[in-house]
Amino acid sequence: MRRIAILTALLLGLVGCSTATESLPADVTIIDVRTSEEFTSGHLEGAINMDVTAAGFAEALESLDPDDSYAVYCRSGNRSAQAAALMQSAGLTVTDLGSLENAADLSGTTIVR
Template identity: 50%
Template sequence: MADLTQEEWAEQVAQHKEAVVLDVRTEEEFEDGYIPDAINIDIRQGQGFIDELEKLDKSKTYYVYCRSGARSAQACALMEQLGFDEAYNLLGGILEWEGDIVA
């Protein structure tokens, strides 16, 4: 797991067309606006979050974000424990995101 700056994160997402953008905020936060092509799995669901992660392809590359970067860092650490190959945390979260947002 690695923390990436906004620039690094955006660049790598653009380069990895097979990568998955994962938003770990609440459904309400997600509906307020999200990074294009993101899927939403709320980390606050506890075991439900883990159950949803287990359904994902662990060999893919995941770019994970939340509001400020704290929950997504937790999610990346958890994903690493669950055996995901690559999960990258967006430093500063969507609050500092300067790219496109789907409203």
């Protein structure tokens, strides 16, 4: 029973946000949700940095246009999943690209170091 409850919770957490198995819209805004130090060490070309662990992340989402599409990534995919869930809750269209390397592969975007 516990496994079913855990699987149900995981599946419910994924409802409403896209995963990176689909192609990205051409006009998507890519957001790196890592710390500024991580962002400086290497990020996708053209990405903006919004640290999901920083105070005020949820409030910063209010500045994003709800009519635009967004894609998020982090180091391993954990924080990007958290950010995607928060963004989806805020009514934004978001795709979780997972890790930096996965995001580069899926988006065809260069990593700037």
